[in-house]
Amino acid sequence: xxxxxxxxxxxxxxxxxxxxxxxxxxxxxxxxxxxxxxxxxxxxxxxxxxxxxxxxxxxxxxxxxxxxxxxxxxxxxxxxxxxxxxxxxxxxxxxxxxxxxxxxxxxxxxxxxxxxxxxxxxxxxxxxxxxxxxxxxxxxxxxxxxxxxxxxxxxxxxxxxxxxxxxxxxxxxxxxxxxxxxxxxxxxxxxxxxxxxxxxxxxxxxxxxxxxxxxxxxxxxxxxxxxxxxxxxxxxxxxxxxxxxxxxxxxxxxxxxxxxxxxxxxxxxxxxxxxxxxxxxxxxxxxxxxxxxx
Numbered sequence: 612x613x614x615x616x617x618x619x620x621x622x623x624x625x626x627x628x629x630x631x632x633x634x635x636x637x638x639x640x641x642x643x644x645x646x647x648x649x650x651x652x653x654x655x656x657x658x659x660x661x662x663x664x665x666x667x668x669x670x671x672x673x674x675x676x677x678x679x680x681x682x683x684x685x686x687x688x689x690x691x692x693x694x695x696x697x698x699x700x701x702x703x704x705x706x707x708x709x710x711x712x713x714x715x716x717x718x719x720x721x722x723x724x725x726x727x728x729x730x731x732x733x734x735x736x737x738x739x740x741x742x743x744x745x746x747x748x749x750x751x752x753x754x755x756x757x758x759x760x761x762x763x764x765x766x767x768x769x770x771x772x773x774x775x776x777x778x779x780x781x782x783x784x785x786x787x788x789x790x791x792x793x794x795x796x797x798x799x800x801x802x803x804x805x806x807x808x809x810x811x812x813x814x815x816x817x818x819x820x821x822x823x824x825x826x827x828x829x830x831x832x833x834x835x836x837x838x839x840x841x842x843x844x845x846x847x848x849x850x851x852x853x854x855x856x857x858x859x860x861x862x863x864x865x866x867x868x869x870x871x872x873x874x875x876x877x878x879x880x881x882x883x884x885x886x887x888x889x890x891x892x893x894x895x896x897x898x899x900x901x902x903x904x905x
Contacts, residue, residue, distance in 0.1 A: 635729070635754055635778060635780060635798070636822065636840065636898075637794075637796050637822055637824075638866065638868075638878055638880065639794060639824045639826050639836035639838070639866050639868060639878075640745060640784075640794075640826070640868070641782065642733070642735075642749075642783070642784050642794070643745050643746060643748060643784065644697045644699070644733075644738045644740065644746075644748055644750070645690045645699075645904070646690065647690055647691050648690065648691070649689075649690040649904060649905075650687075650688070650689050650690075650904070650905050651686075651687070651690075651903070651904055651905075652685075652686070652687055652688075652902070652903045652905070653684075653685075653686040653687075653688075653901065653902045653903075654683070654685060654900065654901045655682075655683065655685075655686065655898065655899070655900050656681075656683055656898070656899040656900075657680070657681075657682045657683075657684070657707075657896065657897070657898045657899075658680070658681055658896065658897045658898075659678075659679070659680040659682075659893050659896045660678075660679055660680075660893065660894055660895050660896075661677055661678050661884075661891035661892055661893045661894060662677040662894055663676060663677075663887075663891070663892040664676050664714050664890070664891050664892070665888055665889060665890065665892060666855035666889065667846075667853075667855045667857055668855060669855065671892075672714050672715045674715065674716070675715060676713060676714050676715055676716075677711060677712070677713060677891075678709065678712040678713075678719075678891050679710050679711045679712075680707065680708070680709045680710075681707050681709075681710075682705060682706070682707035682708075682709075682726070683705070683707050684703055684705045684706075685703070685704045686701060686702070686703045686704075687701060687702050688700070688701040696734055696735065696738075697734065697735045697738050698732055698733065698734045699732060699733040699734075699752075700730075700732040701730070701731055701732065701733070702728065702729070702730050703728065703729040704725075704728050705725070705726040705727070705728070705729070705760075705770075706724060706726055706770070707726070708722075709721060709722055709723070709770060710723075712767070712768050719767040719768055720766065720767050720768050721768060722761065722763075722766060722768045722769055722770060723761075723770070724760070724770055725759070725760045725761050725770065726760040726761070726770040726771055727757055727758055727759060727760040727771050727772055727776075728756075728757050728759055729754050729755065729756050729757070730755050730757065731753055731754035731755060732752065732753070733751070733752040733782075734750065734751060734752075736749045736751065737749035737750075742786055743786030743792075744786045744791070744826075744828050745784070745786075745828065746784065747784060747785055748782070748784045749781075749783045749784075750781070750782050750783075751779070751781050752779075752780050752782075753777065753778070753779050753780075754778040754779075755775065755777055756772070756775060756777075756778070758771060758772065758773050758774050758775055758803075759771070760772070762807075764807040764808065764809055765809070773805045773807055773808075774802060774804060774805040775803035776802050777800070777801045778798055778800045778801075779798065779799050779800075779801075780797070781796065781798075782794070782795070783795045783796075790828045790829070791826070791827055792826045792828070793824070793825060794822075794824040794825075794826060794836075795821075795822070795823050796820075796821070796823070797819075797820070797821055797822075798818075798819065798821075798822075799817060799818075799819055800817060800818040800819075801817055802814070802815040802816075802817070802845075811849045812849070813848070814847070814851075815845055815846065815848070816844050816845055816846045816847075816857075817844050817845070818842055818843070818844045818845035818858045819842065819844050820841065820842040820843075821840070821841050822838065822839070822840045823838060823839050823840075824837065824838040824864075825837050825838075831870070832869065833867075833868065833870070834868045835865075835866070835867050836864075836866045836867075836868075837863075837864070837865055838863070838865070838866065839861075839862070839863055839864065840860070840861070840862040840864065841860070841861050841862075842859065842860045842861075843858070843859055844857065844858060844859075845858030845859075845889075846889075855889060856889050856890060857888065857889035858890065859886075859887065859888035860884055860886070860887050860890070860892075861884065861885050861886040862882055862883065862884050862893075863882070863883055863885055864880055864881065864882045864883075865880070865881050866878060866880040866881075867879050867880075874903060874905065875901070875902065875903055875904075876902040876904075877899075877900070877901050877902075878899070878902075879897070879898075879899055880898040880899075881895070881896070881897060882895070882896035883895060883896070
């Protein structure tokens, strides 16, 4: 059976809040550029369940192990042309509940509240909306995580991370043939230090993530996407000592999107981690999103 001493469990728990917060995961079509003056409001509802934990270099913990999450995100975007280039400044406000966290029968507790807000702005190097299917696009967005979320150094589970983060994301949408299109996304995440991880300092190596979608547009109102994501890196250190936590995750995804009206879209995405090292392996994720254009 997988067991942890209480001191070891405490050190591990302090880092768990950030194990699933890698880059900003994408939905199909996220890098489609809308006309200048368009506003977009999106509501995300994300449910996750994991029943296995892997500490790097140790056997999996499966018995009486798991974590549940219910996270909401409000995202606001404004599209504007500056000097012939389309920009999209935006803000993301996440909040929610993480609960029933335990490893080998040892409870880590639960928590709820605001997570760290995120600000950024996408700009497009290629913006060809009529190049087939929905168009050809190449965009870049720097995203800054602000350490304003709920955080208590004495709690094992927190929604905030008490540190700055920078995620630089590149997105490319390329029409293939007929109604098929391919989407590629690449992220590099740089982490600041959390100097209040209990009585210690938490440091983390850079994380790199690749995401891809093979998308089929049935018509202008409906699309289906089969996706894959792979993350690597992100080893965490407490006062310079590696704690067995990192961000090695491989995930498969299936997403369906439907325009309910010309200005309202609803999407459902199912996710499953096929391999995880150094963290919780999510058995099933259900991500719902409603988008309003105005």
